[in-house]
Amino acid sequence: MESPLLIDDINKSFDQVEVLKSLRFELKTGEIFGLLGPNGAGKTTLISILTSLLAPSSGTAAIFGNDILTQSLQARKKVGVVPQEIVSHGFFTVNQVLNFHSGYYGLRKNQERIDYLLEKLALAEHQNKLVAQLSGGMKRRLLIAKALVHSPPLLLLDEPTAGVDVELRHSLWRFVRELHKDGMTILLTTHYLDEAEELCDRIGVLSKGELIALDETKKLIHDLTHRQVILTLTQPLESKPALPEMQVNKNIVKVNIAHQETVGELIKKLAIPLEWIQDVSITEGSLEDAFVSLLKQHTR
Amino acid sequence: MEFPAATSFAGFTTLLQKECMRFIRVAGQTLISPLISVSLYLLIFGINLADKIANQNGVNYLQFIIPGLVALALLNNAFQNASSSIIISKFHGDLQDLKVVPLTPSQIVWAYAFAGTIRGFLVGISVACIGEIFYVVQYGELLVVQNWLQLCWFLIAGGVTFSLLGLSVALFANNFDQVSAVGTFVILPLIYLGGVFFSIANMHPFWKMISYANPLLYLINGIRYSFLGVSDIDPSRAFLLTLFFVAGAYLLARRMVQVGSYTRF
Numbered sequence: 217m218e219s220p221l222l223i224d225d226i227n228k229s230f231d232q233v234e235v236l237k238s239l240r241f242e243l244k245t246g247e248i249f250g251l252l253g254p255n256g257a258g259k260t261t262l263i264s265i266l267t268s269l270l271a272p273s274s275g276t277a278a279i280f281g282n283d284i285l286t287q288s289l290q291a292r293k294k295v296g297v298v299p300q301e302i303v304s305h306g307f308f309t310v311n312q313v314l315n316f317h318s319g320y321y322g323l324r325k326n327q328e329r330i331d332y333l334l335e336k337l338a339l340a341e342h343q344n345k346l347v348a349q350l351s352g353g354m355k356r357r358l359l360i361a362k363a364l365v366h367s368p369p370l371l372l373l374d375e376p377t378a379g380v381d382v383e384l385r386h387s388l389w390r391f392v393r394e395l396h397k398d399g400m401t402i403l404l405t406t407h408y409l410d411e412a413e414e415l416c417d418r419i420g421v422l423s424k425g426e427l428i429a430l431d432e433t434k435k436l437i438h439d440l441t442h443r444q445v446i447l448t449l450t451q452p453l454e455s456k457p458a459l460p461e462m463q464v465n466k467n468i469v470k471v472n473i474a475h476q477e478t479v480g481e482l483i484k485k486l487a488i489p490l491e492w493i494q495d496v497s498i499t500e501g502s503l504e505d506a507f508v509s510l511l512k513q514h515t516r
Numbered sequence: 517m518e519f520p521a522a523t524s525f526a527g528f529t530t531l532l533q534k535e536c537m538r539f540i541r542v543a544g545q546t547l548i549s550p551l552i553s554v555s556l557y558l559l560i561f562g563i564n565l566a567d568k569i570a571n572q573n574g575v576n577y578l579q580f581i582i583p584g585l586v587a588l589a590l591l592n593n594a595f596q597n598a599s600s601s602i603i604i605s606k607f608h609g610d611l612q613d614l615k616v617v618p619l620t621p622s623q624i625v626w627a628y629a630f631a632g633t634i635r636g637f638l639v640g641i642s643v644a645c646i647g648e649i650f651y652v653v654q655y656g657e658l659l660v661v662q663n664w665l666q667l668c669w670f671l672i673a674g675g676v677t678f679s680l681l682g683l684s685v686a687l688f689a690n691n692f693d694q695v696s697a698v699g700t701f702v703i704l705p706l707i708y709l710g711g712v713f714f715s716i717a718n719m720h721p722f723w724k725m726i727s728y729a730n731p732l733l734y735l736i737n738g739i740r741y742s743f744l745g746v747s748d749i750d751p752s753r754a755f756l757l758t759l760f761f762v763a764g765a766y767l768l769a770r771r772m773v774q775v776g777s778y779t780r781f
């Protein structure tokens with residue numbers, strides 16, 4: 217089966233400033249892929265290229281085997297996009313906007329699907345409001361509904377949860393998981409790393425237009441973070457720290473260890489009497505730690 | 517997940533329907549307000565001043581300006597419809613949808629062309645009706661159209677050409693002022709100098725020569741000829757030239773749909 221999205225050496229410059237540099241990667245069918253990167257990394261630029269809003273300076277991409285430049289119409293039918301910026305529609309109601317949007321894909325009798333999306337995105341009771349009368353979060357949900365009217369097999373979400381309240385954020389996560397379960401392939405950008413960690417099977421990190429990491433979420437975290445062991449002692453530790461990366465604050469000792477190292481080995485190395493240890497807690501590295509460490513390495 | 521089969525013609529009819537619903541929603545501005553100025557023109561020039569204005573092309577002045585005003589209304593509203601729709605969409609940010617959905621450039625072009633023409637028609641027909649009322653009150657009889665077939669051609673050609681120009685200008689523009697500048701400094705003078713209110717037969721040869729370069733002269737005279745059977749221009753020449761305008765405007769609009777700016781203001 218053809219890859220939902222194959223990015224083939226895409227470059228993009230604005231006025232001789234390179235914004236995307238030889239990007240190449242591929243999505244796997246049915247995965248949720250997180251595209252992360254600091255502000256200005258080029259995430260939105262890439263999504264704009266994939267949805268025909270911008271032309272690449274060179275290179276191309278294919279959506280389910282349809283080249284975005286030479287088979288643009290076919291490609292566009294297979295992708296839905298939720299843009300980062302909220303858009304409005306001056307004259308029409310929520311339901312009308314969705315019907316028009318569906319019609320552009322050739323689906324003029326699609327009320328069942330539209331009703332389903334209105335329900336799922338908690339817009340049903342607002343469907344007869346003018347778009348101008350919606351709150352920011354409702355407009356964002358409308359954008360999501362628009363992107364899904366034609367049941368695209370590939371969905372691009374550019375910061376779908378920016379400006380959305382906590383409860384709604386969680387219900388959107390549930391919805392994204394449901395879409396994922398139905399077999400949709402999803403590319404998601406976000407600045408909420410907990411969100412990416414929670415949802416994404418794989419993560420790509422973009423920095424200044426370059427892909428600096430691409431791996432399974434778990435593996436990325438594993439490779440780029442440590443476990444931190446925190447020992448609470450019954451008395452302050454007076455002796456000199458036995459390990460260089462060890463932090464001692466009175467009776468609290470914090471040490472980073474590699475994932476494969478055991479706590480027992482550590483305690484042996486530290487040469488602390490066992491009866492001094494009142495409590496042990498271990499924190500696993502998070503995607504946020506991995507991300508920070510990655511960007512640090514990269515800007516160095 | 518199965519992707520439902522889509523017919524591309526439905527995409528075009530959807531956009532056309534949306535564009536028509538847009539101007540109907542704001543009918544007060546788009547359909548009614550143009551009638552006010554026309555009624556005033558008819559009252560002031562066609563009735564009050566008609567006796568003081570020499571006959572043009574051998575017909576009395578009220579007869580002369582009714583087709584002129586129909587043309588004015590058609591062309592102006594066709595231009596306005598496409599251009600203001602695009603500009604408002606740029607303002608809201610939803611114009612970009614047109615690039616993302618699977619519509620071809622020619623589907624977009626024709627949807628805007630037809631929507632603008634429909635609005636131009638609706639206003640043009642209303643103007644003609646008002647003109648007829650004035651005519652009946654003044655002369656006790658209806659002003660009869662001489663050639664319906666020709667009238668249809670010139671109305672469609674004018675409506676399509678001006679919708680396409682409005683579309684092109686709005687896609688080119690980076691702000692609202694640029695569109696209204698083109699409207700005020702280019703389109704409006706061309707319409708008024710194209711013979712809405714006077715026949716170029718009465719002009720100095722120099723101005724006459726310049727007027728022949730005004731494409732609107734042919735559209736307006738074509739419409740007038742179809743109404744009255746009189747014109748400044750040979751109708752077959754007007755027919756050929758308007759055909760040429762439609763083609764030119766189409767190519768321009770298609771190009772602008774491909775390379776124009778869809779970004780938000």
Ligand SMILES: Nc1ncnc2c1ncn2[C@@H]1O[C@H](COP(=O)(O)OP(=O)(O)OP(=O)(O)O)[C@@H](O)[C@H]1O
Nearest residue numbers: 230231235253254255256257258259260261262300
């Ligand atoms: N139309 C444009 N003209 C010139 N430069 C642009 C344009 N659009 C984007 N850029 C530049 O391209 C770079 C990448 O922008 P982009 O919007 O893709 O970043 P992003 O990763 O989406 O950032 P964010 O997380 O803030 O949304 C930025 O430096 C931006 O200034």
Ligand SMILES: [Mg+2]
Nearest residue numbers: 259260261300
């Ligand atoms: Mg962005």
